[in-house]
Amino acid sequence: MNSKIKKIIYSGIVFLSVFGMFALMANYEHTLAIERHKQDARDTLLMTQTNLESIITSRMISMGGIAAYIEIDNEISQLEYSSFAKNIYASADEIVKSMTFITDTTITHIYPYEENKAAIGIDLASEASQRDLILYAKNNLKAVFTAPVNLVEGGIGIIVRIPVVVKEAYYGQVAIVFDYDKTIAASGIESLSSEYVVELAGFDSLSGEKAIIWNNDGNPVGDSIIQEVNLYDSTLILTVLPREGWQGKTVLYYMLWFIGVIVSSFAFMGMYKVLSFNDDLKGANEELENTIGRLQISEAHITHMAEHDALTELFNRRKFVEILGAQLNSGKTGSVLLLDIDNFKNINDTLGHVYGDKVLVSISKRLLEAVEGNAHVFRFGGDEFIVLMMDITDTDSIDRCIENIVCHLDLGNEVEHIKNHITASIGVSRYPANGNTVEELLLKADIAMYSAKKSGKNKRQFFFDDLISNFENRINIENRLRGALKSNEFMIYYQPIIDAKTGDLSSFEALLRLKDLSMPPNEFIPIAEENGMIVPIGKWVIREVLDQLQKWEASGFETKPVAINLSPRQIYDATISEFVEDELNSRGIDPSMIEIEITESVLIDNKEENMKVLSALKKIGLIISLDDFGTGYSSLNYLTYMPVDKIKLDKSLKDRFIDMEDTKMMDGLISIAHGLNLEVVVEGVEEAGESEKLIATNCDYMQGYYFGRPAPADQVHDSQGRLVYRSFTHT
Ligand code: C2E
Ligand code: CA
Ligand code: CA
Numbered sequence: 001m002n003s004k005i006k007k008i009i010y011s012g013i014v015f016l017s018v019f020g021m022f023a024l025m026a027n028y029e030h031t032l033a034i035e036r037h038k039q040d041a042r043d044t045l046l047m048t049q050t051n052l053e054s055i056i057t058s059r060m061i062s063m064g065g066i067a068a069y070i071e072i073d074n075e076i077s078q079l080e081y082s083s084f085a086k087n088i089y090a091s092a093d094e095i096v097k098s099m100t101f102i103t104d105t106t107i108t109h110i111y112p113y114e115e116n117k118a119a120i121g122i123d124l125a126s127e128a129s130q131r132d133l134i135l136y137a138k139n140n141l142k143a144v145f146t147a148p149v150n151l152v153e154g155g156i157g158i159i160v161r162i163p164v165v166v167k168e169a170y171y172g173q174v175a176i177v178f179d180y181d182k183t184i185a186a187s188g189i190e191s192l193s194s195e196y197v198v199e200l201a202g203f204d205s206l207s208g209e210k211a212i213i214w215n216n217d218g219n220p221v222g223d224s225i226i227q228e229v230n231l232y233d234s235t236l237i238l239t240v241l242p243r244e245g246w247q248g249k250t251v252l253y254y255m256l257w258f259i260g261v262i263v264s265s266f267a268f269m270g271m272y273k274v275l276s277f278n279d280d281l282k283g284a285n286e287e288l289e290n291t292i293g294r295l296q297i298s299e300a301h302i303t304h305m306a307e308h309d310a311l312t313e314l315f316n317r318r319k320f321v322e323i324l325g326a327q328l329n330s331g332k333t334g335s336v337l338l339l340d341i342d343n344f345k346n347i348n349d350t351l352g353h354v355y356g357d358k359v360l361v362s363i364s365k366r367l368l369e370a371v372e373g374n375a376h377v378f379r380f381g382g383d384e385f386i387v388l389m390m391d392i393t394d395t396d397s398i399d400r401c402i403e404n405i406v407c408h409l410d411l412g413n414e415v416e417h418i419k420n421h422i423t424a425s426i427g428v429s430r431y432p433a434n435g436n437t438v439e440e441l442l443l444k445a446d447i448a449m450y451s452a453k454k455s456g457k458n459k460r461q462f463f464f465d466d467l468i469s470n471f472e473n474r475i476n477i478e479n480r481l482r483g484a485l486k487s488n489e490f491m492i493y494y495q496p497i498i499d500a501k502t503g504d505l506s507s508f509e510a511l512l513r514l515k516d517l518s519m520p521p522n523e524f525i526p527i528a529e530e531n532g533m534i535v536p537i538g539k540w541v542i543r544e545v546l547d548q549l550q551k552w553e554a555s556g557f558e559t560k561p562v563a564i565n566l567s568p569r570q571i572y573d574a575t576i577s578e579f580v581e582d583e584l585n586s587r588g589i590d591p592s593m594i595e596i597e598i599t600e601s602v603l604i605d606n607k608e609e610n611m612k613v614l615s616a617l618k619k620i621g622l623i624i625s626l627d628d629f630g631t632g633y634s635s636l637n638y639l640t641y642m643p644v645d646k647i648k649l650d651k652s653l654k655d656r657f658i659d660m661e662d663t664k665m666m667d668g669l670i671s672i673a674h675g676l677n678l679e680v681v682v683e684g685v686e687e688a689g690e691s692e693k694l695i696a697t698n699c700d701y702m703q704g705y706y707f708g709r710p711a712p713a714d715q716v717h718d719s720q721g722r723l724v725y726r727s728f729t730h731t
Contacts, residue, residue, distance in 0.1 A: 025256050097155070098176075
């Protein structure tokens with residue numbers, strides 16, 4: 001063999017082995033890319049799944065509230081029904097078409113009333129399209145979820161029916177009709193359409209067969225991905241398959257082939273040169289290295305783009321999945337912090353998206369400053385960020401990190417001379433304790449975040465299993481409350497309110513308790529407010545207080561006016577003033593014996609209608625106080641035109657000011673209130689010293705443990721019928 005052929009063969013071997021290496025790498029990238037694509041699909045599905053779950057389940061829970069109410073008071077009027085349904089309807093972004101109550105099988109109540117009143121009186125058991133489901137819900141006492149149906153009133157709807165049981169027998173059903181098109185639109189499922197063949201299917205309650213709810217182009221068969229959507233007590237199945245198949249041929253894949261050809265050609269030539277000119281060995285080598293170096297740089301650029309968020313330059317979702325996946329595979333521990341910026345929508349809405357983007361960039365920088373050690377920050381899309389803390393799972397360290405984050409977010413967020421008060425709700429899941437797949441950890445962090453947000457924003461929540469069972473827990477509390485209302489297990493405690501000028505007891509506040517004190521009102525009232533049970537409970541409170549006043553009077557005991565807390569839900573009920581008036585009249589009690597305590601949200605949301613109700617209450621002769629002043633929006637300004645007589649300064653506000661050298665701040669606030677013709681009550685007075693300082697201010701009333709704790713009605717008077725409370729010695 002001559003030396004030229006020999007050189008070509010040697011160089012060819014080098015070519016093939018280098019090229020083979022690249023081929024292997026390209027192949028590997030192909031497999032990885034398909035995995036990534038599937039992961040992306042799962043992430044996108046998760047969004048649709050959560051959307052559907054939250055759109056439908058939350059309204060079903062609210063509807064459950066109406067069912068609960070009807071179980072207690074089955075003579076609900078159309079007006080009462082409407083005032084209930086309105087809240088669900090109003091919060092539903094038109095996704096809810098109507099809410100119907102069916103007594104036995106006949107429509108008796110409907111909301112919205114005007115457009116639908118023609119339906120009243122229709123016996124659905126005689127409508128062929130609905131009869132079977134109506135009877136199914138009636139006979140099995142189970143909630144049913146129907147696939148899209150043609151509605152009697154036209155259009156397509158998805159109907160959910162919840163049976164109502166009165167005295168252990170079937171009484172009727174509440175039905176919530178979701179607008180099919182709007183539900184589908186809000187689920188975001190259509191956004192999957194361009195890329196995937198999608199199918200959303202349910203199971204027909206009657207036949208148990210698969211019923212297609214929505215699909216785009218036929219059914220996705222083959223290597224598809226499936227996601228379950230859990231609704232109340234039924235399950236939907238979401239299936240997708242990419243139109244173009246799973247994509248393994250990424251830019252990097254082609255680049256690898258391309259680079260492979262070039263590098264191996266250079267290797268061939270290099271080898272050939274080496275063999276030809278032994279002397280030039282060094283030169284050829286350098287040339288080869290340079291070329292490879294340049295190719296590596298462009299490859300690095302591509303990788304960078306694939307792993308980073310274009311706006312903030314933080315790592316992106318894909319990188320998160322990769323890093324966390326690797327952590328989990330190698331049995332590491334750590335925690336996932338999911339941050340959702342509170343009220344970010346406001347910034348976008350008021351200052352524009354361009355500005356919003358700048359704030360996001362600023363937030364990213366603050367986050368990077370805030371985390372230290374073995375932690376990474378990712379942008380997860382929109383206003384969601386993730387901090388992955390590797391090797392760290394103990395609560396103290398995580399809390400420290402969160403504190404740091406909260407601090408950085410709030411301090412350094414001035415963009416274009418506008419100071420933004422940035423807070424985030426943070427959900428935390430930990431591995432391996434909370435799961436060993438990326439999806440599970442994300443889902444749990446999300447559940448925790450949602451719970452943090454619900455508990456009032458700027459909060460953090462660690463995932464624990466109970467969060468999932470919270471729903472069941474809620475149902476338990478609801479049942480507990482329902483039972484308590486039926487079998488008279490509530491009672492009222494009375495707490496004295498003292499006249500700051502005379503030291504006399506001037507009135508009481510009525511505070512609701514469970515007789516066995518097994519749960520504080522702060523725990524059950526929010527739930528009763530959310531599901532609407534606060535309305536019947538609140539009516540019980542009013543009757544109970546009025547009965548008590550009557551009893552005290554009858555026994556010749558000294559009586560004082562009683563302040564009753566009314567939650568926003570009770571004010572939304574336009575019939576409340578009539579109710580109060582009737583109850584007062586039937587007992588012959590003077591309206592000046594009752595005060596009403598409301599919270600600020602009543603004055604802010606639903607303003608016009610609430611104003612009417614408040615004015616009606618005032619017209620009867622009730623005094624109205626604004627409770628918890630200093631905890632929320634707290635502007636005195638709008639009180640000028642609100643029908644409010646008193647404000648109650650919250651304990652937290654008092655705590656903030658009372659320790660100051662002098663009480664100037666307090667004085668100022670009180671005199672502004674006086675200027676607006678408002679009387680001032682200071683709450684949560686616990687010590688003699690506080691009482692003295694407050695007397696020196698110009699406040700009108702004081703309330704707190706120092707003067708008297710909330711107590712049952714039979715402990716309000718001593719045996720001579722005199723009121724029991726602590727006064728102060730007037731100097
Ligand atoms: P609220 O209307 O702000 O009631 C005052 C709360 O402060 C009561 O808590 C009372 O026991 C407590 N408190 C009074 N003095 C002091 C003090 O000196 N120090 C401290 N630390 N606390 C003091 P409670 O009874 O647990 O009620 C909690 C909340 O539940 C009430 O806050 C109110 O919002 C709600 N609530 C209670 N009863 C009813 C009701 O009948 N209807 C409605 N809608 N809400 C109610
Ligand atoms: Ca109150
Ligand atoms: Ca209060």
